[in-house]
Amino acid sequence: MPNYLEIVRLHEAGFSLRKIAKIVASGRSTVTRTVKIEYCG
Template sequence: MPNYPEIVRLHESSASQRSISQMLGTNRNIVSKVIKLVTAHQISYQELAKWETQKMEAHSDHRNQRINAKSILHCRL
């Protein structure tokens, strides 16, 4: 599973999507989708880091490395 909080932390520290992808060994498309999602919904690293890993795992499709954006946002509630 992609490390969502780390992707956001690195993005907030001005790392490029390509460098984040290389550092974490995560597909660049996943990095891009995570950044677009958190930017669109104003989710910060501090907030995302508080979410339970179990909640995030439940809302992602590991086989296809897809992010279910609507479900991930429900973790905020």
């Protein structure tokens, strides 16, 4: 299960979605969806 807070923290730190996916061992679609939910409501 991905750590959603870690995904958001890394995104705010400027990491690319691809790099975040690799760091947290999740798919890019999961990372993209998490970031969109966090910033778009």
